[in-house]
Every structure is written in structure tokens, then in C-alpha cells.
Amino acid sequence: KAGVTQTPRYLIKTRGQQVTLSCSPISGHRSVSWYQQTPGQGLQFLFEYFSETQRNKGNFPGRFSGRQFSNSRSEMNVSTLELGDSALYLCASSFSGAQETQYFGPGTRLLVL
Amino acid sequence: EDQVTQSPEALRLQEGESSSLNCSYTVSGLRGLFWYRQDPGKGPEFLFTLYSAGEEKEKERLKATLTKKESFLHITAPKPEDSATYLCAVNSPYNTDKLIFGTGTRLQVFP
Numbered sequence: 001k002a003g004v005t006q007t008p009r010y011l012i013k014t015r016g017q018q019v020t021l022s023c024s025p026i027s028g029h030r031s032v033s034w035y036q037q038t039p040g041q042g043l044q045f046l047f048e049y050f051s052e053t054q055r056n057k058g059n060f061p062g063r064f065s066g067r068q069f070s071n072s073r074s075e076m077n078v079s080t081l082e083l084g085d086s087a088l089y090l091c092a093s094s095f096s097g098a099q100e101t102q103y104f105g106p107g108t109r110l111l112v113l
Numbered sequence: 114e115d116q117v118t119q120s121p122e123a124l125r126l127q128e129g130e131s132s133s134l135n136c137s138y139t140v141s142g143l144r145g146l147f148w149y150r151q152d153p154g155k156g157p158e159f160l161f162t163l164y165s166a167g168e169e170k171e172k173e174r175l176k177a178t179l180t181k182k183e184s185f186l187h188i189t190a191p192k193p194e195d196s197a198t199y200l201c202a203v204n205s206p207y208n209t210d211k212l213i214f215g216t217g218t219r220l221q222v223f224p
Binding site: 004006031033035042043045048050055056058088090092097098099100101102103104105106107109 | 154162208210215
């Protein structure tokens with residue numbers, strides 16, 4: 001069974017630009033979560049989607065947004081990029097939520113210059 | 114507020130030298146504790162899920178145990194390929210739809 005896939009794998013942007021990252025969950029999984037990983041803060045929760053609805057959101061500014069489509073694929077968008085947004089963005093999927101095992105994708109490495 | 118603390122931050126072992134990694138947690142009712150392994154530049158790879166105190170899970174050289182306050186990841190006779198960062202995360206009713214992660218233990222195993 002195919003794992004979680006994320007595109008693109010690497011991205012370089014400049015301050016002020018916006019970016020969209022994509023995540024395809026494991027087949028049959030309806031919950032998709034996004035995390036930001038930085039050396040200083042570790043893994044921080046961004047938001048979680050289930051059946052196209054955002055159920056929870058972490059402590060990130062409104063520049064970070066996401067959505068989920070009817071096929072459970074998810075996208076996250078970051079507008080007006082800042083240098084501090086440079087990070088590894090990870091997507092994880094599960095059947096119904098974080099109370100069960102979440103499987104992570106390889107991540108998208110974003111560098112903001 | 115749910116919290117996860119992992120220790121040590123870094124661990125250097127000789128090949129074959131067994132040891133344990135610790136994950137202490139403070140949650141308002143544990144729903145699940147998860148161990149992941151992460152190699153540099155890659156996403157976390159799932160290892161174990163533990164749900165109740167006393168539960169144990171094993172996989173090759175790794176064994177995870179759970180008490181009411183902490184979890185241990187025991188590594189028996191490690192090999193260089195076990196070198197990675199090991200992450201612990203918890204889920205609770207207070208944080209229903211997300212995992213709270215510790216900062217990880219960076220393990221290096223030398224031949």
C-alpha cells in the first residue's frame with residue numbers, strides 16, 4: 001500500500017511570496033494533519049482535517065491555512081512568507097484522527113530567502 | 114497543558130551496548146503514546162503505539178514500555194543503522210486531534 005506522499009519535496013521562496021504544499025494520504029485515511037518542524041521548536045501542530053472540515057488548529061498566525069478535498073488530499077498555504085517560515089513541513093494521515101497511529105510523509109523542505 | 118519531555122537529548126553508544134531512552138509525559142488522560150524514528154531530512158517513521166500502563170511492544174532490537182507517567186524505549190545490542198532521532202508523542206482528550214511531540218533523543222551508534 002502506498003504511503004503518504006508530499007509535493008514538492010523542496011522549495012525555495014523569497015520573503016513576501018506565498019506557497020502551496022500538497023499532501024496525498026494513505027488510501028482509506030480520512031484524517032490529515034500538518035506539522036512544522038524546525039531545529040529550535042521541534043514538531044509543532046498546524047492543523048488537522050477530517051472529511052473536508054478543519055477540526056483543530058495550532059498556534060500559528062492566519063497566514064497559515066489549509067484545506068482538504070473530497071478525496072482526502074490536502075493542501076496547506078502560507079501567504080506573505082517570512083524568513084522564520086523556513087522549515088520541514090510534514091503531513092500525516094490516519095483513518096480517523098490523532099488518537100490512533102498517524103503515518104508521516106517525507107516532508108516538504110521550505111527555504112525562505 | 115499537555116507536555117512531553119524526552120531524555121537524554123543525545124546518546125552515543127558503542128555497537129552492542131544496550132541502553133534506554135526516556136519519555137516523560139503530563140497529560141489530562143492519555144489516549145495514546147507513540148514512538149517514531151526520524152532520519153535526517155526525512156519524515157518520522159512509525160515504530161510503536163501504546164495505550165495503557167503496563168503495555169509493552171517489541172520490534173527487532175527495540176522494546177517500548179509504558180507506565181502512568183513515562184515510557185521507555187529499550188534498545189538491545191544496537192547497530193550503527195539504529196542511529197537516528199527517536200521521537201515520542203502523546204494524544205489526549207485535551208488535544209483530541211493532534212499529537213504533542215517531545216524534542217527527541219538523537220542516538221548515535223558507533224561500530
